[in-house]
Amino acid sequence: MGGGNNQYDLIVIGSGPGGYTAALHAAKLGAKTALIEKADVGGVCLNWGCIPTKAILHSAALYQQTKNARRYGISVDGVTANYPGVVKFSRQTVTRLVKGLTGLIEKSGIDLIRGAAVLAEPTVIDVKLNAPDVDGAVSRRLSAKHLILATGGAARGLPGVAFDGEKVISSREAIVQDQVPARLMIVGAGAIGLEFAEIYATFGAKVTVVEMLDRVLPLEDEEVSAVVRTALLKKKIKIHTGTMMKSLAETADGLSCQLAPVAGGDPLELSVDQVLVAIGVGPVSEGMGLESAGVATDHGFISVDEHLRTSAAGVYAIGDVTGAPQLAHAASAKGIYAVEHALGKTDNRFKGDWIPGAVFTHPQVASVGRTEAALTETGTAYKVGRFPFSASGKAVAEGEIAGFVKVLLCPETGKLLGAHIVGHNASELITSLTLAATHGLTGAQIMQSIHTHPTLSEAIPEAVGDALGLGIHV
Numbered sequence: 466m467g468g469g470n471n472q473y474d475l476i477v478i479g480s481g482p483g484g485y486t487a488a489l490h491a492a493k494l495g496a497k498t499a500l501i502e503k504a505d506v507g508g509v510c511l512n513w514g515c516i517p518t519k520a521i522l523h524s525a526a527l528y529q530q531t532k533n534a535r536r537y538g539i540s541v542d543g544v545t546a547n548y549p550g551v552v553k554f555s556r557q558t559v560t561r562l563v564k565g566l567t568g569l570i571e572k573s574g575i576d577l578i579r580g581a582a583v584l585a586e587p588t589v590i591d592v593k594l595n596a597p598d599v600d601g602a603v604s605r606r607l608s609a610k611h612l613i614l615a616t617g618g619a620a621r622g623l624p625g626v627a628f629d630g631e632k633v634i635s636s637r638e639a640i641v642q643d644q645v646p647a648r649l650m651i652v653g654a655g656a657i658g659l660e661f662a663e664i665y666a667t668f669g670a671k672v673t674v675v676e677m678l679d680r681v682l683p684l685e686d687e688e689v690s691a692v693v694r695t696a697l698l699k700k701k702i703k704i705h706t707g708t709m710m711k712s713l714a715e716t717a718d719g720l721s722c723q724l725a726p727v728a729g730g731d732p733l734e735l736s737v738d739q740v741l742v743a744i745g746v747g748p749v750s751e752g753m754g755l756e757s758a759g760v761a762t763d764h765g766f767i768s769v770d771e772h773l774r775t776s777a778a779g780v781y782a783i784g785d786v787t788g789a790p791q792l793a794h795a796a797s798a799k800g801i802y803a804v805e806h807a808l809g810k811t812d813n814r815f816k817g818d819w820i821p822g823a824v825f826t827h828p829q830v831a832s833v834g835r836t837e838a839a840l841t842e843t844g845t846a847y848k849v850g851r852f853p854f855s856a857s858g859k860a861v862a863e864g865e866i867a868g869f870v871k872v873l874l875c876p877e878t879g880k881l882l883g884a885h886i887v888g889h890n891a892s893e894l895i896t897s898l899t900l901a902a903t904h905g906l907t908g909a910q911i912m913q914s915i916h917t918h919p920t921l922s923e924a925i926p927e928a929v930g931d932a933l934g935l936g937i938h939v
C-alpha cells in the first residue's frame with residue numbers, strides 16, 4: 466500500500482493510547498503508517514497520567530498495608546516512607562514502558578516522526594521536526610489518504626487562579642514533585658483529584674478537597690460516592706462539597722484560599738502550602754490549522770460523527786481531544802475503530818455504549834453503563850441488586866470489607882443497564898460485567914457462569930441474584 470517517502474495510507478497525530486494503538490493496528494493491517502509525536506511517546510497516559518499515578522498509588526497501598534501488617538500477624542517495625550524513592554519508582558516504571566512501546570512502534574514498520582504537526586490541507590500536514598533530520602531538514606510535508614487526530618488533552622485551570630508550576634499545580638507537576646506538601650488543597654473531587662488525595666494523605670499531607678458539586682465523584686452512583694467519602698474522612702482528608710474556590714492569595718503563611726458555598730452562605734478561608742487543580746481536561750487543538758482545513762470544533766473539542774469522522778473529508782479524531790469519556794481505553798478503542806473504518810473494514814457505527822471507568826482510590830471505584838439517577842431521569846424502569854463485600858469470604862480474609870457490587874437490570878429483558886462497584890480491586894472486577902453488558906447477557910446468564918471460590922468476583926452473581934430475588938448469601 467502507499468508509495469513515496471512522504472506519502473502514507475494513514476497519518477496519526479499524537480502517540481497517546483489513542484494514537485499509538487491506531488498506528489499499531491493500521492500497521493498490522495498492512496497500511497503504510499506515520500505516527501507524529503511532538504513530546505513523549507505514550508502521551509499523557511503513559512508519561513503523566515494513568516501509569517505513573519498507579520505506580521505511586523501502589524507504593525501508597527504498600528506503605529499503608531505494611532503499617533497495618535500487625536493485624537495480619539506480621540510485625541514490621543520502623544516503617545517509613547521515602548517519597549523521592551516513590552517518585553523514582555514511578556518514573557522508572559514510565560521509562561521502562563515508554564522504551565518498550567517505542568521499540569514496538571519501530572519494529573512494526575511505522576514511521577515515528579518526532580515533531581509538531583499542523584494541517585496544511587485536510588490530509589496534508591507540515592511537521593516541524595524536533596531535531597533536523599539526516600539531510601538537515603527542519604520540517605517535512607506529509608500526505609495521506611486518511612488522517613487521525615489524537616492530540617489529547619491538558620489540565621484545565623481555574624479562572625483567575627493561574628498555574629505557576631510550584632504553588633498552584635496540575636497533576637503534571639504533582640506526578641513528578643518529590644516532596645509531599647505539608648498542607649495541600651485539591652480543587653475537584655473527580656478521579657484525578659481523589660487519586661492525589663489518596664496519595665498525599667497516605668504520605669502524610671494534610672489534604673483538603675474542594676468540590677463544586679454536592680458530593681465527591683459526582684458522576685458516580687450516589688451510594689458509591691458515600692462509601693468513598695467515608696473512606697476519605699477516615700484518612701483525615703477534609704472535604705468541602707458544594708463549595709467553590711473563589712480566590713487565592715500568597716501570604717507569609719503560604720496560600721490563603723477563599724472558599725464560598727455554591728448555595729450561598731458564609732465564605733471560608735483556609736491556609737495551605739500548595740493547591741492542586743484537578744477540575745477537568747481541555748482539548749489540545751489550538752494552532753493546528755484545524756479551522757482552515759475545515760475540521761469543526763466545539764469549545765476546542767473536535768466534533769466527530771458516529772464513525773469518528775470530523776467535518777473534513779478523510780480526517781478522523783479520537784481520544785481526549787474529542788471530549789468525554791476522557792479515558793485511555795476509550796481512546797484506544799476509538800483508535801482501532803477509526804483505522805478499521807478508514808481502511809474499509811467496517812461500516813458499523815462506533816459502539817461506545819459500554820466503556821467502563823475506574824477510580825484508583827482505596828477502596829477503588831469502577832462502573833459501566835448508567836446510574837440509578839440517570840435511569841430515573843429518563844423514566845427507565847430497573848431492578849437493583851447489591852452485595853456487600855463484608856459478606857464476601859475473600860474480602861473478609863483480606864481485611865477489605867468496604868464497599869459493594871451493585872447492578873441495575875432491565876426488568877423486561879433481564880439485561881444489565883448499569884453496574885457500580887466500590888471495593889478492593891473494583892477496577893478489575895468491572896471487566897466481567899462490561900463483557901456481559903457488551904454482549905447483551907442477561908442476569909440469569911451471568912449467574913450461570915461459575916465464579917471461582919473464594920474470590921471477590923463472587924460478589925457479582927450474588928448482586929445479580931439479589932436483583933432477581935435469588936441471592937444465596939444476601
Ligand SMILES: Cc1cc2nc3c(=O)[nH]c(=O)nc-3n(C[C@H](O)[C@H](O)[C@H](O)COP(=O)(O)OP(=O)(O)OC[C@H]3O[C@@H](n4cnc5c(N)ncnc54)[C@H](O)[C@@H]3O)c2cc1C
Pocket residue numbers: 478479480481482483484501502503504505506507508509510511513514515516518580581582583615616617618636657749753783784785786791792793794795796825
Ligand atoms: C493524572 C492522570 C491520571 C489518569 N489516569 C487514568 C486512568 O487511570 N485510566 C484511564 O483510562 N485514563 C486515565 N487518565 C486519562 C488518560 O491519560 C487520557 O484519557 C489518555 O491519555 C488520552 O489519550 P489520547 O490518546 O487521547 O491523548 P494523550 O495521551 O493526551 O496523547 C496525545 C499526544 O499527542 C501529542 N500531540 C499533541 N499535539 C500534537 C501535535 N500538533 N503534533 C504532534 N504531537 C502532538 C501530545 O504530545 C501527546 O503525546 C489520566 C489522566 C491524568 C492526567
